[in-house]
Amino acid sequence: MPRTLYCFIWQVSGAHQLWITVLSIxxxxxxxxxxxVQRRIxxxxxxxxxxxxxxxLAGLYLGISIAEGLVKLCLNIYRNWVGERAVRALRQSVFVTGEGGTIAPIPDLTEGIQLSIVLEExxxxxxxxxxxxxxxxxxAGVLISVVGYLLYLQPLMALLVVFVFFPQIGFVPLMQNAINRRVQxxxxxxxxxxGEIVGARGAIDGDGRQHTRIHAVFMQNMAIYKLKFSMNFLMNLMTxxxxxxxxxxxxxxxxxxxxEIGTVVAFLSGxxxxxxxxxxxVTWYRDLxxxxxxxxxxxEAQQLGAIAGEVGE
Structure with a gap:
């Protein structure tokens, strides 16, 4: 598999990313x-x-809204199609490792990883x-264009809007790093x-370790939720x-x-x-x-033989 995430993304989606970017612009x-148009109305x-x-102007606004909705519809369908192709390729790569018959038995941990990849990862x-x-x-294009327009209308008020978002540059990465550790x-x-389920040939928990893991997953999920929603609270407060x-x-x-009052309306809308x-x-950065x-x-799973070295489109 490619060494970096974005090399993998380019491998499985290629030129489709260029067309998706054009639609985004x-x-x-x-x-x-x-x-x-709103301000002038x-x-x-x-x-x-x-x-x-x-x-x-009202008719023009309606036309712009319809055009925006249609482009967004096409973009969302296209992006999800590209994403689902990647999901399909990942799942198929798990089964490629077993094509032609496997002579050596696969370790239980490797089988567990394969199951996790197919069902969840x-x-x-x-x-x-x-x-x-x-x-x-x-x-980023929306942010730059809207802030530029607001600066054109009233620089002082626009700078005030920009200042509101500055604190988020500090606390968002810190909280996201904490989330990442819990995700891993x-x-x-x-x-x-x-791996335990595969090794035991069923959902058997004779020593209680599975219940301990289930509780640990619960605690990790709750910690992630607390961090994520606290981040959302702080962001909404700044807004x-x-x-x-x-x-x-x-x-x-x-x-x-x-x-004029229309400028205030434009700023609130902006x-x-x-x-x-x-x-x-922020959500994209969090997902990244x-x-x-x-x-x-x-x-790491590929090094254990749980997934094929090459993932096709």
Whole structure:
């Protein structure tokens, strides 16, 4: 198997990643344009001018929304198709090791690893293949384009929005590293359980070790949940601080006549556009780190003969 996760991803998906990336760029380009349309609709309505331009802008907004939805539909189907092909290839590679008949008996641990790969480990690893390149391109593209647009509208308020997300750069990697350690421990425990079941020719727990492992998996899962949801809580808290700052500062600028109310609406909408891709980017980073751990374990499984050395498309 390739030495790194991304070499493996390129091996099993190849040029499909380029087309997925193109769709991602198209998607964030379409989505950002709707912010300006929203701002103009609100400002035109508050000025009390003729209704026809507002109706045209509303129709344009609907068209942009439909186009965005269709591109997203195509992107999601394409990404999942690529991911499922990788899952299929991983599962097939387990059975390749037994083709032609195996003379030497396979150790129980190796059989347990094969069972774990087929039933559990292939799905998250293969699923990441579909979004490995496109997700950071899409979400980072949305972030850059929306922040750039907000800087164009009102630099001070835009810098305030950016400042809200700075603390997350510190606590997200620290908490994710803690999650990764627990993911690796959990995978090891499940492999040991599978190996014991294969060795005993059934779910037999005469010495109580399996029950101990089951409890250990439970504890690892709960630790992962606590870290993950605590991270989500802190991220949501920072977002709400951003909303509060926009309402306070934006309201002041409207009162003194420095900006129009449509700009405040655009900032609130822009913050939600930033929050979603930022959360998705953090989730992608979290999945990347966890998948690297799982891929390293998969490479170790290949050294034990549990999986074929080459994984096809």
């Amino acid at each position: 198209l998607l964030f380009g379409i989505g950002t344009s709707s912010l300006e 609100v400002n035109d309505a508050l000025r009390g001018e003729v209704y026809r331009p507002i109706l045209i 292939a799905d998250p690893l293969g699923g990441f293949v579909g979004e490995a390149f496109s997700e950071p391109v899409l979400q 421990t959990r995978v090891g425990l499940l492999r040991e359980m599978s 709400q601080l951003g909303v509060t700052a926009i309402l306070a500062l934006g309201g002041y600028f409207v009162v003194v006549g420095k900006i 913050l939600s556009r930033i929050n979603d891709p930022w959360g998705d980017l 780190q966890a998948t690297r751990v799982k891929y390293r374990l998969l490479c």
